[in-house]
Amino acid sequence: MKSKEVEMSTRNYWLFKTEPSAFSLEDLKGRPDATEHWDGVRNFQARNFMRHEMKVGDLGFFYHSNIAEPAIVGIVEVVREGYPDFTAFDPQGKYFDPKSNPEKPLWYMVDVRFVRELARPVTLAELKGMAELNGMVLLSRGRLSVQPVREEEWKIILGLSGTAEVG
DNA sequence: GCCAACGTTGGC
DNA sequence: GCCAACGTTGGC
Numbered sequence: 001m002k003s004k005e006v007e008m009s010t011r012n013y014w015l016f017k018t019e020p021s022a023f024s025l026e027d028l029k030g031r032p033d034a035t036e037h038w039d040g041v042r043n044f045q046a047r048n049f050m051r052h053e054m055k056v057g058d059l060g061f062f063y064h065s066n067i068a069e070p071a072i073v074g075i076v077e078v079v080r081e082g083y084p085d086f087t088a089f090d091p092q093g094k095y096f097d098p099k100s101n102p103e104k105p106l107w108y109m110v111d112v113r114f115v116r117e118l119a120r121p122v123t124l125a126e127l128k129g130m131a132e133l134n135g136m137v138l139l140s141r142g143r144l145s146v147q148p149v150r151e152e153e154w155k156i157i158l159g160l161s162g163t164a165e166v167g
Numbered sequence: 168g169c170c171a172a173c174g175t176t177g178g179c
Numbered sequence: 180g181c182c183a184a185c186g187t188t189g190g191c
Contacts, residue, residue, distance in 0.1 A: 017188095017189090019188095019189085043174075044174090045174095065188080065189060065190085066188075066189050066190080067189095067190095068191090070189080070190070124190080141173095142172075142173095142188080142189065142190075143172070143173060143174080143187085143188050143189070145188085
């Protein structure tokens with residue numbers, strides 16, 4: 001049995017990718033409670049992270065993709081653990097998937113809340129330029145839209161951005 | 168806008 | 180179960 005201290009010190013770090021034209025950090029800030037469900041993920045590996053591995057209190061980088069300067073721009077916190085992505089159930093919705101239904105959901109999501117903007121964005125080009133970061137999933141598995149970040153990577157990037165530690 | 172990488176689908 | 184075709188992602 002793990003001690004309480006060990007459990008409490010355990011926190012995982014993640015990276016959530018989004019095209020700002022579809023959903024940006026500003027959009028997240030504007031949501032009620034600055035919270036939104038991370039719906040529409042239709043990749044099994046990304047789903048599995050959200051379904052089984054993310055815990056309330058985990059932190060994630062908020063990454064803007066598919067723009068001139070892709071970059072990490074903010075920090076979010078997981079505030080609700082994996083639950084069925086109901087956007088898969090709506091035949092009219094763009095995330096509809098007939099293979100998923102409320103009785104047997106195929107896709108899952110978490111809720112994330114805005115924590116803060118980075119003091120300055122850290123661009124993909126910068127990340128690529130740092131030898132200590134060349135193990136990042138972002139660099140080797142560029143298309144994975146929800147992915148783990150190692151604690152060392154988390155700290156290096158926060159340092160780079162001039163942003164204070166969270167929590 | 169192009170195209171490489173890669174995940175998914177479907178024929179066999 | 181293989182693999183070609185296809186669609187999507189995302190950097191450039």
